[in-house]
Amino acid sequence: MKTRALVFFAAATIPLAAPASATTKKECVASYEQTQSLRKEGKLAQAREAALVCSDNTCPRVVRGDCAEWLAEIEKSLPTVVLVARDDKGDETADVRVFEGDKLVRDRLDGKAMPMDPGEHVLRFERDGAEPVTRKVIVHEGDKLVRIEASFKKEPKAPEPSPEDEKGSGVPIAPIVIGGVGLLGLGAAGVIGLLALSAKSDLEASCAPRCTDAAVDPVRTKLLAADITAGASLALLGAAAVVYFVSKPKPTDEQKSAMPRLEFAPTIGGGFVGLRGTF
Incomplete structure (x- = not known):
C-alpha cells in the first residue's frame, strides 16, 4: 500500500512541472x-x-x-544561398570553411540552403593547403537557392618574358637619332643639288659655252656640296641600320621580308634613295 501511494504521489506531481522549453x-x-x-x-x-x-x-x-x-x-x-566549392581538380569538395569577415559562416559545406540577409556580402572560402578564395556577391530580397561557387583550381600563369624578349622589345633610340640626321642630310643635299642645277640651267641659257670661271665656280661648289652632303647622309643611314640590326634579336624569315630596307639606284644626272618594307 505504501508503494502505491508513493507512485500515485509522483504521478500527480509530474503535470505540475513547467516544460523546459x-x-x-x-x-x-x-x-x-x-x-x-x-x-x-x-x-x-x-x-x-x-x-x-x-x-x-x-x-x-x-x-x-x-x-x-x-x-x-x-x-x-528571406534569401537563401547554396555554397559550393571545387578543389584543384574541379571536383566538388565539402572540406571548406567559409567566413564573412571574421565570422565563421560554415565550418564545412553540406549542400544545404543557408539563409542570408539581402545586400552585399564578401565571403572567404578557406581550404587546407590552398590559397583562400574571396567571392563578392549581392543577394536580393526574395532570391532562393542562389549558388555561390568558389574554385581552388590554380589558373595557369603567363610565362615571364625572357631577357632576350625584354632586350628586343621596342625600337632602340640610337638608330632612330642617327637615321633621322641622315634623312635630314639627304633632304639638304637634294635642296642644294636642285639649286645648283637651276643655276647651271641659267648659265646654259645666258652665257654657255663662254661663261666665266667666276660664274661657273658657285655652281660647281653647290654640286660638290650636294654630293658630299648626300654621301655623308648615306653613311649615317648605313650606320643607323648597323646599330639597329646589332641591337635587335635575329628576325625570322617572315620578319626579314617585311623589314624596312634602304635602296639606292643610279639615275641620269644623280641617284635615287628609297626605303622599302612593310610599315
Missing part, C-alpha cells in the same frame, strides 16, 4: 519587439529567429498571432 512572457515581448526592429534594419535572418520565439505556443495569443504572420512574410522575403 516554455517561453516566458518577458521573452515573448522582447522577441516581439526585436522582430519588428530587425525587419526594418533588413536583418531578416535575425528577425526570423526572433519571430520563431514569439510565435511559440507558450506566448500570449495576441503576440503569437502577430509573430506568426510576420514569420510567414519573413520566410517569403
Whole structure:
C-alpha cells in the first residue's frame, strides 16, 4: 500500500512541472519587439529567429498571432544561398570553411540552403593547403537557392618574358637619332643639288659655252656640296641600320621580308634613295 501511494504521489506531481522549453512572457515581448526592429534594419535572418520565439505556443495569443504572420512574410522575403566549392581538380569538395569577415559562416559545406540577409556580402572560402578564395556577391530580397561557387583550381600563369624578349622589345633610340640626321642630310643635299642645277640651267641659257670661271665656280661648289652632303647622309643611314640590326634579336624569315630596307639606284644626272618594307 505504501508503494502505491508513493507512485500515485509522483504521478500527480509530474503535470505540475513547467516544460523546459516554455517561453516566458518577458521573452515573448522582447522577441516581439526585436522582430519588428530587425525587419526594418533588413536583418531578416535575425528577425526570423526572433519571430520563431514569439510565435511559440507558450506566448500570449495576441503576440503569437502577430509573430506568426510576420514569420510567414519573413520566410517569403528571406534569401537563401547554396555554397559550393571545387578543389584543384574541379571536383566538388565539402572540406571548406567559409567566413564573412571574421565570422565563421560554415565550418564545412553540406549542400544545404543557408539563409542570408539581402545586400552585399564578401565571403572567404578557406581550404587546407590552398590559397583562400574571396567571392563578392549581392543577394536580393526574395532570391532562393542562389549558388555561390568558389574554385581552388590554380589558373595557369603567363610565362615571364625572357631577357632576350625584354632586350628586343621596342625600337632602340640610337638608330632612330642617327637615321633621322641622315634623312635630314639627304633632304639638304637634294635642296642644294636642285639649286645648283637651276643655276647651271641659267648659265646654259645666258652665257654657255663662254661663261666665266667666276660664274661657273658657285655652281660647281653647290654640286660638290650636294654630293658630299648626300654621301655623308648615306653613311649615317648605313650606320643607323648597323646599330639597329646589332641591337635587335635575329628576325625570322617572315620578319626579314617585311623589314624596312634602304635602296639606292643610279639615275641620269644623280641617284635615287628609297626605303622599302612593310610599315
